[in-house]
Structure formats: structure tokens, C-alpha cells
Amino acid sequence: MTAQRASVKDVALLAGVSVGTVSNVLNRPASVTEKTRTKVEQAMAELNFHRNASARQLRAGVSRTVGVIVMDVGNPYYTELARGIEDRLANDDHTLILCSSDEDPHREAQFLRLLAEQGVRGVLVTPIASTMQRLGELRRLGIPSVLMDSLSSQHTSVGVDHVSGGRQAITHLIAQGHRRILYLAGPTDLQQTRHRLRGAVEAVQAAGLDPADVLQVVNLPYVTANEGQRGLIEALDGPGPQPTAVFAMNDVVALGAMRELRVRGLSIPGDMAVVGYDDLYFAAELMTPLSSVRQPMRQLGWAAADLLLTDHPHTMFEPELIVRASSDLRRT
């Protein structure tokens, strides 16, 4: 029933030993006699002792928390990533401070300042445009960082091969006979957008076709359902040949596109095939199950945390196309 927190001193007093011994029980149990150890452990239990992480970290100079900044915690895609990180950290008794930048440089800067003050062991970030410079400042403070879901030769990073993802999606659509494909892309300053386009171009060329004929790109400022719908309208109502397939930046964008297709009474995949990205958990549950490129987010997070804690270098993962009815006539 002690109202206050017990310290090593209290434990030492109760056990009748010195504070150094208590610390030894905690950190070098082998160097303490069986007898004293049990005595100390009893005292700790009796006082409900929890070591003070602040004091520990102040002395040791190294923290047991890791900062994570993702673009949007609301997106299941990123929480899956966070989950992978957490799993890895738990193995080493570390915790995770999770922040959501909302793609807002100001928010990101504020979080990085807080993390620096916390003296975190390291920072894991899904980068936005302004990120790199600020990470340099952290580095100068001795705080390492890892980029996630984005590759950089300047910086330790883990990522998924978006070129491969784009290639797989478009190869599949071409194999299904499509010769005019709409890419509902994100902003061009996102590496993901560019890499997937490159993969798409490669797939078209590999089939002996001309990318300029086959691919039509619409860049959306935000990757939301409404934008996806708007982008599709823009493409369908515009001049030029009509696409017969859509490759969407993610499943939410695909959702918006499919909504517009229904509005127009177009069948999926008969009139228009659709392939999404991320394979969110509801993709298979839609009226027309959605083909989607699955990314190993949990492994990615695991790898990012592992890279920080142990310096094991594994950096690039392969995505995998999951084919469902939305792009495969035989399945409908």
C-alpha cells in the first residue's frame, strides 16, 4: 500500500543491501549470490518496484523507445506497418511512439522535435517531401533513422519494389487482352507513383507494345475514393480512345472508380477491369472482389525495426498481385 513509487534505494534499505547490489540483481544477476538475490527480489516484489526509465536512460544515454512517423494512421495500410514494427520491438523490450504526419511538414517537424527531446533510440519514417533535411539534423544529434516504403541510396531504407508491383499489375491486364489502360496515379512527387509507372511501362514494352498507346495517366492530388471517382470521370469524358481497364494507386481509389462504373451501368470486369493496390482487408469482400497488389507491410515494418536495432541489412520486398473477379472474366 505504499502510495509512492519505490526506488532502488528503498529496495536496498528493505533488503539490507547497497544500491549497487540491487542494480546488480537487475542487470548482472550472475554476479550476485543466490541468497542475496532472492532477498532483493522479495523486497522488490513487496514494494511493487518498477525501475524508473528516465533515470535509467539519463545514465545510460540510450533509450528504449523508437519513434515512428507515418503519413496517416487512419490508413490500415500504415497500421499494419506499425504492427510489424511493434512486433519486432517487443522482442527487445522496446516501445513505439507513433505519430501521424498527415503529410504536413509542420506536424512532422513538431514530432521530430519531440522525438529528439525524448532521446529516442531511432526514428522510422514514411517520408514526405520535406523529410530528408530534418533527418539530417537528427543524425547530427546522434539519432539514426530508417526510411520506410521508399528507397534511397543516401539513406538506410526498407521498401517494397513498386516497379515490380506496377509491372505485375499491367502484365496481368495485358494478358487479359487489354490494350488501353488508365493509371489512376497519386501525386508525382511520391516515389510510389513514379516507380509503379516505370513498372507499367516496362510491362507494356515487354509485350512489344507502345506505352504511349497503351497507358493513360491521371494524377490525383489525393488518393481518396472521391478523387478516384473524379479521375475516372475525367478520363471517360475526355477525348481519345476509351480505356478498358483501370490500375488504381490504391484500393480506396479503386473503390471510387468502381462506384462511378456502377453509376454508368458498366460491368466489372466485362466493360472495365479494375486492379487496385495494397490489398486492404475488404478488397475480397466487395460485390466484385477486387484484384490488388498485396504488399508485405508487416514484414516491412519488422524489417525496418530490425534494421534499426541490429543493422541486419535486408531492404527490399516483393509485392504480389492477387487476382480476383474485378479483372478476370473467368472468375465472374
Next chain:
Amino acid sequence: MTAQRASVKDVALLAGVSVGTVSNVLNRPASVTEKTRTKVEQAMAELNFHRNASARQLRAGVSRTVGVIVMDVGNPYYTELARGIEDRLANDDHTLILCSSDEDPHREAQFLRLLAEQGVRGVLVTPIASTMQRLGELRRLGIPSVLMDSLSSQHTSVGVDHVSGGRQAITHLIAQGHRRILYLAGPTDLQQTRHRLRGAVEAVQAAGLDPADVLQVVNLPYVTANEGQRGLIEALDGPGPQPTAVFAMNDVVALGAMRELRVRGLSIPGDMAVVGYDDLYFAAELMTPLSSVRQPMRQLGWAAADLLLTDHPHTMFEPELIVRASSDLRRT
């Protein structure tokens, strides 16, 4: 270009003042001359000074981080909650340590120990069966806690009125003419399950009907799409009168149920109306837009954090039924 972290001592040295003065600049700027203040601030900028949160907390005895334990970070419903918490904490320069219990008592215990060691300012929890006792231990360490999404007279808590949510859903379905309603519920040891049932019963009674005739309950061990589908199969293939409407524990369960309805070629809402819970962001985007009870998760999180930081007592929120095509013939 100093490789190491600068401390107040370094700043004091460079600015030619004492450490006490530096601390005053940081914490009581009014009590320092304009001239010395700018001198110190320049030194801080030059050294890229960040105050060490560990030392600060060790001395002050109070932390600027808050622990949050939710049942599943993978569920958008909980991340929205976390987002609300984060928004409130950011106002007071606090950060959030987010943990996912996965409904596993062992994981939860481990996280609570870590949070105790961190000396967090407080803990916000979506409780599972084993939670309450452990929170008592924290309390004895002087760490306050707030229950979220669950009400308790024993404990400070914020919650949504699940009785009201259940009542709204069933009142709506009865108004649509349904007289045999299947409640695809969660485990009975979840407060949410029980409260929504109570609301459902009240709605039936308010309509002058007998709950035993109208309501059929299937308890699912897990609230997943597959379980939702299985629960519906169990109900449809079982003896007794067939339901004409389904009230699902959440939107994911509703998704599974709708999948089975499609398999059987039953129309929604013609043959079977469906109402979900949580109003997840894809609910409106499904082929048959899903009616769902919306919960103000972000506000709930905000309120929980506010309760911790300021002791403003606001505890209960109202959910709101969003009617869409899945339960309303006129909208199809």
C-alpha cells in the same frame, strides 16, 4: 557541427552565463533580461540544443507521454480513436505511446509494465476482461487511467451509449416493417454486446412487440467477416422462422453476412435488410451502401485525453444511425 548532444552546461558555457540562467530562459523567460535571453537563445541555436526529456522528467517527476492500449490497432475504428487522443495531446505538447493488446492479457500486462517504467502521465485503455485489476496496481504507483469505449462506475471512463445505438438500429428496422431480426453479436463478455442487446430489447418493447418473438441472437467468438458469414449461415439454416433483417456487431461482420446473402441470391434490402456498426469509411462505398451506426471515435479519444489532462468531466457520447440502401427499400 558538434557531433554530440549539447546540454544546458554547454549552452551556459558558450553564452557566458550559469546553467540556472539557461534553465530560466527555458522555463521562466520573464525573469531574464532581454539581453541575456537573446544571448542564450543564440547559443542554443548555434549548438542545436534540445533539452533532454529524461533528465527533465527525472527531476520534475512528471512525464509528457501518455500510454494508450487498444484492442487492435489494425482496426480503423481504434486508429480513429487514437487519432483523437493524439490531437488532444498535441495541444499540450504530449506524445502518445500506442500499444495493441490483441485482447491478449499477457501482452496487455507486458505493456502496462513498460508504461509504468516509462512513468507515463497516464494510461488510456479499451478494457478487456483482465484489465481492471492491473489498473489498480498502476493507480497505487500514482498513474491515473481512463477507460475508453466502456463505462464503469468504479473508474473514470468515456464511452459511447451502446444502448442507444442498439435502440436506434432496431427502431429503424421495425419502422421498415421487420418483425424477425437477427442480431449477429460479439462475445457476451464484451460490454458492447450486452448494451446493444439491451437497446434492441427496449426498441422492440417500445413498439409493443415481444422481444422473444422478434429478436434472434447469435454470439460470434470473433467479430470478423468469416464469422459473420458463418453466423448468418447458422441462423438461416437453423429451425424456426427466418429473419428478414440482420443487425451486425460491426461493419466487418456485416460484410461477411452480405457475402453470404449474395451467395444465396438474396437481395439487399428486399429479401434481407442489413445494418452494421461503426460506419467504417468503406460502408458507403459498397455495392449496396451499408446502413451503420456511426460512433464519434475521434471525439471520444479527444475526450479521454482531455479527461486525463484536465479532469473536465464529459463521459458519454451519442451514436448516430446512418441509413443507407442496405436497410431502406426506397433508396434502392
Next chain:
DNA sequence: GGGCGAGCATGAATCGATTCATCAGTTGGG
């Protein structure tokens, strides 16, 4: 029995920010 080394326990010093009693310097009034 004396000497020696191994095995344990000790406690002062340390990390960095904060606090507060104390001191130095300035001003104004008598």
C-alpha cells in the same frame, strides 16, 4: 598459521535539467 586470490558487496560519482537560497549590482529615498 600466514598469505593469497577469487568472489561479492559497497557506495561515491555520474548523467542533464531544475530549483531555490544566496549573492551581486542597481536604483531611489531619506
Next chain:
DNA sequence: CCCAACTGATGAATCGATTCATGCTCGCCC
């Protein structure tokens, strides 16, 4: 011209865990 009053700066002490040079004890061997 002196003292009181006040403003602003000072630096030693503090928080709790860890470390390491030091000291103590015991057992063993010559």
C-alpha cells in the same frame, strides 16, 4: 552618502539507476 529594496544571475543540491574502483570475507594451499 548610506542603506533599503528590488532585480537578475548564480551554483550547489536534487531526482533514480548505473558503474567501477575499492574493500571485505572466505577458503585454500604452502
